[in-house]
Amino acid sequence: MKSYKNNMLFLFLSIIFISCSSDDDINIYSIDETDNLHLIKTFNTQDYTLELFSTAEQLIVGYNQIYLRLTDENGNYIEEADMDWKPMMTMNMENMEHHHSSPFSEIKKTKNKQTLFEGYIVFTMPSGENGFWNLEFDLSVGQKNISFEEEINVISTESNYNKVYTSKMGENNTNYILALVDPMNPEIGTNDIVVVLFESIEDDTFLIVDDFQIKVDPRMPGMDNHSAPGNEDMTQREDGLYQGKVGFSMSGYWKINLILEDESGTVVAGEAVTEDNSESSIHFKLEF
Amino acid sequence: MRQLFLLICIFFSVNFYAQTPDSLAFPSIDSISPQELNEIIIIGNPAANTLKKDKALGSLDSYLEKSNSVNMVKRGAYAWEPMINGMSTERSVITIDGMRIFNACTDKMDPITSYVENTNLSSAKITDGQSGAEFGGTIAGSIDLIRKKSGFQIKPEFGGSAFAGFESNNNQQIYGTSLNYSAPKYFIDVDFTFRDADNYKAGHKSGEKKEVDFSQFRKYNTSAIAGFKLNAKQEIEASLIYDKATDVGYPGLPMDVSLAEALIASVQHRYKNPFKHFNLWETKAYFNTITHVMDDTPRPIVPIRMDMPGWSKTQGFYSKLSGRYNNHAFKATLSGYRNNSIAEMIMYPEDPDEKDMYMLTWPDVNTLYSGLSLADNISLNADLSLLIEAGIGIHHNKIRSKSGLSSLQIYYPDLSPTKTRILKNLSTRLSYFQGNFLHEIGMGYGDRAPSVSEGYGFYLLNINDNYDYIGNPNLKNEKSINFDFSSSYEIQNFSAKIKANYFYILDYIIGKPRLGIPPMNITANGIKVYEQLNHASILNTSLGMNYSPFLDWNFSADFSYRYGQGAKNTILPLIQPFTYKLSGSFEKHGFFTEISVEGSMKNRNSLEFGEIQKPAYAIANIALSKDFAIKNSQFIAKLGVQNLFDHYYSTFDDWFGIPKMGRNIYTNLIFKF
The missing domain is CATH 2.60.40 (Immunoglobulin-like)
Known part of the structure; x- marks a missing residue:
């Protein structure tokens, strides 16, 4: 609580501003750490499920802050894993397949989170008639190594008044x-x-x-x-x-x-x- | 009523000499208060006064302008800004019956004098320098607009008036009516005025356009005031003014006003002789709310369409106790108010798909003030009296809008949302009667807080110098040391008054260019940020004379001159050059005629503030008036011509160099019963 009080010698003017803020939310441990994140895609492999979240509602051309959550077949979150990824664009140009990647970061465990890993990808073009994006993963969980890839959809948000x-x-x-x-x-x-x-x-x-x-x-x-x-x-x-x-x-x-x-x-x-x-x-x- | 009548007699005959020995009997409307160096201008209220001399239905502005202490800055035909002693409204306190009201327009399109009508008022009390600090810090002085009221009458009386006016120059039509009922225990007055004007026409000059585009206006005003006597010593009074102007053009500005609306309300308690040695205790609570909508819809070509609405709300009170003890006449006033000012700018891009642009030009600022003011007038002997006035106040600002605070933090990264200041004033005046002479000498010290625009304004375009102004929350109080002197002489048929005052202002607040910061408004030259000059000086001088050689004849002459200069070679803007007004009148059997000439020399312009030098000018006016008494009613017909020779001119107080009105023939018809 903040208050301002002002009393004059002669008295009768005393005006108080009060503004309250309650920042006393108790931080309860919650296994769901994906508040304010948007689930973009779920990758299912034989043993594991990998969920991909973004701070945005969709993957976009430009910077994407991405969070990953890995679950084993019993539904337990995996807290320790090595993950590598690589986005790959496949373009069809005059019946010739052309591949290129885009800038991306390493994946690392998110600080102060039990279940999340994070990284970013900068997509350089949208999915569409010209081509499609695949996201390739190499995971090592304990002794197991798993590789998989799947298509993801990237949109462009560019307009006359938006460009990121x-x-x-x-x-x-x-x-x-x-x-x-x-x-x-x-x-x-x-x-x-x-x-x-x-x-x-x-x-x-x-x-x-x-x-x-x-x-x-x-x-x-x-x-x-x-x-x-x-x-x-x-x-x-x-x-x-x-x-x-x-x-x-x-x-x-x-x-x-x-x-x-x-x-x-x-x-x-x-x-x-x-x-x-x-x-x-x-x-x-x-x-x- | 009798007091009012006396006032009229005195101030009517001697243009505006406040400090005549006679006027000491009632130094102010609200009974006994210490003698103050003030000037009272009777407002041409068709319901109350019979001012033959005046265009009775002229605007309040035209009445205020008659004072030698006042200049009116004109941005069009409407809502002129009153400057006292060569200083603009930030440096003065303008009140209605002691109520603080703050304009809602960032571009000064709505001085509070624009929210009242003649029918609401009886007079205006103009006070120079620190004597004007009763309701808040001032440098220049104050104007208190005094409400008109019929008061309690021993015999119940019912009266009223109806009036109509027409002015040829801008096809202005004026209609109004007032009704009043007075009884021993209560009174009630109501009035209504309507004005509607087209564009005015400037004087004739070959090659110059006659019509001044965007100078039209329309105004509705209604007010009510009622009093009730609780007992022989106590009375209460409630007052309400509602004013609405629409379609107001401002040829001196790039925008017009679609709505300027004010509601001004108060309740007052008066207690006569409450305690021994005290003769009046007056307490008032009030609130007012102003909405002002600037838009540029009527303008055919603009760089970008925009709206600039503003809101100002004020709640306040005062409690004033006056009394006498031996040779002391004293007064103590405790007052306080809270004002909230918000102004927005919304810009509409050409592409409808693009989002509107939005900024706060006044960032939702609260101003809280409370102050105590004391005055004691000591009669040292029959001829010599000493007035001492002192005051102290607390002034607190708070920026309430987060986005408004963030936008100012672009300029002032460490800006705190609140700021508290202490305001103080101290002044003294010695008055000496010497036969038919009255000499007065006074000095004072006082300070003021920066206005909302000066402290927190954001990209406010001043079209005169074409700079965007940015407020400066780190300004120190502006301080003033003032000296004044006046000497007046009065005998049966002649009076004269010479007056001079000098203000030495420290930390004078003024906008100075800030290089390297681009402006916001597309057409602006650059940015000015409010800064403080080490010092600035303003000198005001005036001489007024009045002579009635024969019973029916009256001649008067007024001369005034101001000078303003600041440090760093800053010529202060809006300073009046040598100005004169001469008039002769004749009156007999209810017939009145007056011829007057007014003019000024060329001004000392301030290039820095976009002023160009205006040549000297002189214009002539004629007024005729006839009173007819029919039983208990009175009918007054007036006819006059202003700027008889249709002279084309513009002077220092015409914003952006707009020309003044050309020839104007007016008629006023007033019926009173």
């Missing part, structure tokens, strides 16, 4: 892939912005790019490219992701223009927004 994934061939002929991690629920004011930055080596290998700097320039195209202060360029944090700040002076549609600079400060991708150049070739779009 962008890629660009840099000046140095390296292909850079950027996906927005945060803010997923932007608010008026200063928001943390988090991005994953990969470079692709051929079609199948993706490496986290280290020690770059990503310049942030949010603009409102509907307000003649109005921008707001409160921005902080993104730098790499310990887990390899890039973090900075982005300021939104109002709600609505914002374009977050980006410029990639390598460790020496040389621009490798993206352009500054000027009166003649309304956007950078790498940008995200958010609407809230």
Whole structure:
């Protein structure tokens, strides 16, 4: 409880603001740790069931924060396991099958959770007529090794007012892939912005790019490219992701223009927004 | 009624000399209070006063503008912003019968004077400097608008009025009526006024357009006041004002107003001679709520469509005790209020699939104030008196909206949602009667808190300098040291008053450009953030004279001049140049005629605030009036011409350089019974 009280010498004005908040929920141990997660797919093998959850309702082009839960045939959760995965796109191009993967993280046990494992995948294109995504798993539980793969559905959320994934061939002929991690629920004011930055080596290998700097320039195209202060360029944090700040002076549609600079400060991708150049070739779009 | 009549007599004959020896008998409407250096302007209330001189049905604004202390900033034909002593409304306290009311518009389209009508009021009391700090911190002074009421009468009386007016320039039609009933134990007054005007036309100038687009307005106002006598010493009174303006154009701004609505209510208790040595104890509780909707629907071309609604709600009280003891006349006022101000900006993108853009321009700010004000007027001897006034108050702001707080935290990352300030004021004045002269000299010190816009405003466009303004919650109190001097002389048929006051303002709050931050409004030049100049000085001087060489003739002359300069070579904006008004009138057998000339020199413009220099001008006016008495009723007909020669002009107080009204022929018909 917070209270403010103000008494004047002469008395009779005393006004009290009271605001209460009850943060005293008791944290009961609950075996279901998937609150606020969306079950995307269940993979059934002979001995195990693997459930795939996402923080979003569907798998999307861009960054996907994924949680995995493994159950044995008796319905017990597996708390210890080694898991590897790999997304794989199969494309049909003029009767030629073409395969490529996309950037993904390792899978590790989720901190402070009994039953969950986590990782992320950055899908680079949606499932559809052009091709389909398979997700391959290699699991070792105790002495057992299991491998399986199954198709998953990836949608694109990109629209005139939404874009959370962008890629660009840099000046140095390296292909850079950027996906927005945060803010997923932007608010008026200063928001943390988090991005994953990969470079692709051929079609199948993706490496986290280290020690770059990503310049942030949010603009409102509907307000003649109005921008707001409160921005902080993104730098790499310990887990390899890039973090900075982005300021939104109002709600609505914002374009977050980006410029990639390598460790020496040389621009490798993206352009500054000027009166003649309304956007950078790498940008995200958010609407809230 | 008798008091009112006396007031009219005195203040009517000598334009507005408050401190004549005669007026000391009743220094203020609310009975005995200490002598104050104030000026009372009688409002042309068709129900109460017979002001032959005036266009009786003119707006309240036009009455206030007559004071040498007041300028009215015009953003159109409606809702002028009163500036006292060359300072805008943040620096003054404007009240209705002591009630604090705060405008709901971030662009100052609705000073609280726009929510009342002449029919609601009897007079306006204008107080300079720290004497105006009775109901809150001020720098410039105060205006208290005094409600009209018929009061208790020994013999029951029923009366009323009906009036109609027409003004040719903007086809303004004015209709209204009032009814009042007075009895020994109770009274009740009700009134209603309606005004409807088209665009006004500027004076003639070849190459310039006559019609000033978006200057129309429509206003409805109704009020009621009722009093009840509990016993010989105590009475209660309830008052209600409801005011609604629709379709108000502001040619000086990029937006108009579709609705400006106010409800102003109060209950008051008066206790005469409550204790020994105390002659009046007056206590009032009040609330008011204002809704103001700015929109740009009528404008054909805008960079982006937007609505900017705002709301202001205030609850407050005061309790005032006045008395006399030996040679002391004293007054103590305890007052408090709570205001909540919210303003939004909603922008509509061209693509209907794109989400509307939304921001809070006033982040749901609560202001809590409580203060104590004391005054003692000591008669040192028959000719010499000393007035001492002192006050202290607590001022507390709280940003209630989380999103509003976050948006300001873009600029001020460590901003806390609350801020508490102590406001104080101390002033003294010495008055000396010397034969037919009255000399007064005074000085004072006081401070004020920043306004909601100055402290918490977010991207408020000022079209004059074309900058988006951002509030600054870290502003210190603005402080003022003021000196004033006045000397007046009065004999049978001649009076004169010379007056000067000087304000040395410390931590003067003003917007300064902040480079590197882009504006929000598409057309704006940049961002200004409220900052504080080390110091600024404002000087106000005036001279008024009145001469009646013969019984039927009267001549008056008024001259005034202001000067404003701040540190860092800042020329203060909206400062009145040398201005004059000369008039001669003749009155006989209920017939009255007046010719007047008013004009000003070119102004010292502030380029920094987008002002251009306005050339000198002079215009002439004529007024005719005739009273007819028919049994117990009275019929008054008025005809007049303002700006007789249709002169095209614009001066320092015309926002965005809009031209003033050209020739205007008006008629007023008033029937009273």
